[in-house]
Amino acid sequence: MTFEKVAKIIAEARDLDISEIKMDTSFEDMELDSLDVIEVVMAIEEAFGINIDTEGDLRTVEDLVKLVDNLK
């Protein structure tokens, strides 16, 4: 369930087509630079009420989903 929510947040935060966001999609695939990734991380933090401090290690949607599940 986390994946669906995360994908929706990414799509809304950066104006992307949600159908193109899969578990193994990387931020690079989505053409998101480091500043875009921070916007996504901030939106995720707000949506799940968590604090992410390892944003530098995030590469794919799956990384983000796992992190959210661990921190929830």
Add this chain to the structure above:
Amino acid sequence: MNTIICSMLGIKYPIIQGGMAWVANASLAGSVSNAGGLGIIAAANAPVDFVREEIRKTREITNRPFGVNIMLMSPFVDDIARLVIEEKVKILTTGAGLPSKYMKDWIEAGIKVVPVVPSCGIAKKMERSGASAVIAEGGEAGGHIGELSTMALVPQVCDAVDIPVIAAGGIGDGRGLAAALMLGAAGVQMGTRFLVAKECTIHQTYKDKIVAAKDIDTMTTGKRLGHPVRALKTPFTRAFLKNENDCFKTLEELEAFGAGALRKAVMEGDERAGCFMAGQSCGLVKKEQTAKEIIEEVIDQAKITLGGVEKWVR
């Protein structure tokens, strides 16, 4: 001139010296701090022993506050993050990434952390992590830069966060300081202007090139690598751009071409292979002066500029 940044950092004037890699050593940082600004030692890619030595040397030069700039892409960053706690450094600036994972330890050690930020999102993230202030740096700056310009970025960051904002990028004199205050900033960070400080120990060729440089004499390379760099137009930067635009050159080849180029400029003044990083304010830099002369001139000019504001609103 006293702003919230002065009382927060224990400095006389709201001027912070940029943490320029290979440039910002004890000699420059100590002199800037002695002159009432905030001197910064650049940890850059340097190993721990080197940085420890610079911190200790700075303490011999000044008993006023100074800081260390942590370059987050350094291979030694974990060790440097611990070193600054051991050495009881009071103020840190950070660059080339987000220091989130070190923030808790630094703040517990009583360190004031002032990250350089290129966007409102990162500024907010840093505020949440406990930053004391942020440095909003526009793409007019020298070295590694972001996309937004100072004029557009600073007021937006001021709106985005409740902590003090320091403006950087393109500021080379008192008019820049005055303008930064008008945009909502509580102070400025200057790099390029301090390159030609008498106490700055870079190669004389580097200083001469900065003094000679005009408004159009910098360019940006490295966009393809994801980390653009502003430097003086030289045979090196032109060759780099040519390689960058050559689709047959791989990213690895490009990285290799740029490796060590800043050091060659700073240490050897190598005009062919050196990368002379500088901001667009280089055209405002007219002569070598002591750090004290630079700071006092900037403050005096800012006061005159601010005092003349009325004439525009009558």
